[in-house]
Amino acid sequence: MATRHQVRESIVGLLYASDIGNEGIDKFVDEIFEEKKIRNNQLEFAKDLYSGIKINLVEVDTVINEYLKEWNLSEIGNIERAILRLGTYELLHSDLDDAVVINEAIELAKKLCNDTSPKFINGVLDAIKKEKESKA
Numbered sequence: 001m002a003t004r005h006q007v008r009e010s011i012v013g014l015l016y017a018s019d020i021g022n023e024g025i026d027k028f029v030d031e032i033f034e035e036k037k038i039r040n041n042q043l044e045f046a047k048d049l050y051s052g053i054k055i056n057l058v059e060v061d062t063v064i065n066e067y068l069k070e071w072n073l074s075e076i077g078n079i080e081r082a083i084l085r086l087g088t089y090e091l092l093h094s095d096l097d098d099a100v101v102i103n104e105a106i107e108l109a110k111k112l113c114n115d116t117s118p119k120f121i122n123g124v125l126d127a128i129k130k131e132k133e134s135k136a
Contacts, residue, residue, distance in 0.1 A: 015082035
């Protein structure tokens with residue numbers, strides 16, 4: 001059975017595929033989750049996470065753009081964009097500890113991106129977390 005980290009990695013893959021123009025990817029979500037052995041509680045977590053990101057994509061992208069100092073979301077790499085979307089959605093819409101969410105995003109960036117990406121992703125998500133805390 002897949003771990004939550006593996007679920008997040010699969011979500012990043014789905015977001016990436018959708019972002020590069022594979023708009024039909026949503027028809028294969030269940031098959032992809034089955035192939036990755038995402039089952040039971042993890043399957044529910046995966047489906048909720050993926051559909052939540054897709055439903056709230058405009059809000060998530062707007063928040064990310066606020067914290068990309070000299071960049072625009074369209075100018076960063078597709079994998080980095082997918083990881084930021086996942087992390088931002090979880091910061092805004094989940095009950096998970098913010099430190100866990102940010103750490104998961106950093107670990108994904110270490111595995112899937114270049115050497116500078118983890119620091120970049122950490123900076124953006126940490127700024128979003130601090131803003132969220134100041135509003136609470």
